[in-house]
Amino acid sequence: MTTLAETETQLVSREIVTGEPLGTVELCTPEHVSSAGRRAGAAAPAWAATPAEERAAIVERAAELLVERAPQAQELLVREGGAIPGKAFFEVYQSAQELRHGAALARHPGFPHPPADDPSRASEVTRVPLGVVGVIVPWNFPLLLAARSVGPALALGNAVLLKPDPHTPLSGGRLLAEVFADAGLPPDVLEVVHGDAETGAALVQAPDVVMVSFTGSTEVGREVGAACGRLLKRVVLELGGQNAFVVLDDVDVEEAAAAGAWGSFLHQGQICMSARRHLVHHSIADAYTEALARHADALRIGDPHRSDAQIGPMIDRRQLTTVANAVEQAVAQGARLVTGGRPLPPYYPPTVLADVTEQLDVFHTEVFGPVATVTPFADDNDAVRLANTSDYGLTAAVYTGDTTRGEAIADRLHTGVVHVGDQPVVQDAALPFAGVGASGNGSGFGGRAALEAFTRWRTRTTSTPPRTYPF
Structure with missing residues (x-):
């Protein structure tokens, strides 16, 4: 401030x-x-x-x-x-x-x-x-x-x-x-x-x-x-970025949820590379959502200078209000609030929204805060289609143990950077980093x-x- x-x-x-x-x-x-x-x-x-x-x-x-x-x-x-x-x-x-x-x-x-x-x-x-x-x-x-x-x-x-x-x-x-x-x-x-x-x-x-x-x-x-x-x-x-975190059906759900929590909630989600949209294979979507919510609930919220907090304050009151309004609007449009969603000024808790479809504003609009949305997909082609349904094109990630399958999906994503077997928040000074489109x-x-x-x-x-x- x-x-x-x-x-x-x-x-x-x-x-x-x-x-x-x-x-x-x-x-x-x-x-x-x-x-x-x-x-x-x-x-x-x-x-x-x-x-x-x-x-x-x-x-x-x-x-x-x-x-x-x-x-x-x-x-x-x-x-x-x-x-x-x-x-x-x-x-x-x-x-x-x-x-x-x-x-x-x-x-x-x-x-x-x-x-x-x-x-x-x-x-x-x-x-x-x-x-x-x-x-x-x-x-x-x-x-x-x-x-x-x-x-x-x-x-x-x-x-x-x-x-x-x-x-x-x-x-x-x-x-x-x-x-x-x-x-x-x-x-x-x-x-x-x-x-x-x-x-x-x-x-x-x-x-x-x-x-x-x-x-x-x-x-x-x-x-x-x-x-x-x-x-x-x-x-x-x-x-900005409305980054997709694509989770395939061959993963360990707990490991995938831990990666997703890191990608969405690190620094209160106030990172251009943060995982905004968790696109999860329909066969594991419910289990993944529950696991992601458990990880979110376990994060300690507080003053990072005077405690061992893992979630610190939002940058200012205006940003906190913007995030809160976006979550309220998503729920009003049909998203299901799984956890979080209630401001604790100057903090906003890690929040998971399920049942998020591409018709909802939150699917397309960058919410610069600790908010993860979960959207199921039917197959690899559907995952690619959903990931590319965005004006943004900064980063993306495909979480899978099948490198060949993951790279095939990654190569079809319209982003400047994509990571296979990882989450989107990755920084390496030796590698080019840039977005396309609105990013x-x-x-x-x-x-x-x-x-x-x-x-x-x-x-x-x-x-x-x-x-x-x-x-």
């Missing part, structure tokens, strides 16, 4: 559960954002000219410092963002890994481009930095989602203008700026701007920003994409996808002696 100070020039970050102040940052007006962009733009050429090995070393040093400061970073993620300690631990160390992979891209940019067709013309084709990259990140994984863009963007020679979400200005912005400054990053190469939607719009519009990396809701992502299109700026969008524009994060996103081609040819022409 964050609040504006009375002067409305500062953003006060507060612990979600208690409201205790955690720190203060300066709010940025659109003019401040433009000035920060100009500073980053002025610093960008020298940083791009810095040897790749030197840039990579600074990014790696930032990763080391992040790990050294892990206890403080984890506590901040718990108190500011409502994470349970295990999630915070993962986020810190995975963020460091994202930085390391960014450094590796700078050291090993890839295979050389083929030469020109004309052998008498020497050619050099390279990937070069873009300039200033704007990065806008949400509150649910504030450190990780910043690191996966900031790390490779900086390592590859760009300057960065970073805007964290106003719910998490410390863990999503100030923390990363501090470790990079202490790692030796030159001044102005990384600028952090704080504020709300107006600040984000100013970042997108800033003349010095040539690319925007945005992670957030589909609604806002469409606006960011449209603005970048008008301004002819490169944009990478990773948006994004299918590029930008992980492995070589980051190299392609944060650099551009530059072609140079040399003719010796200079060529002559007839007129």
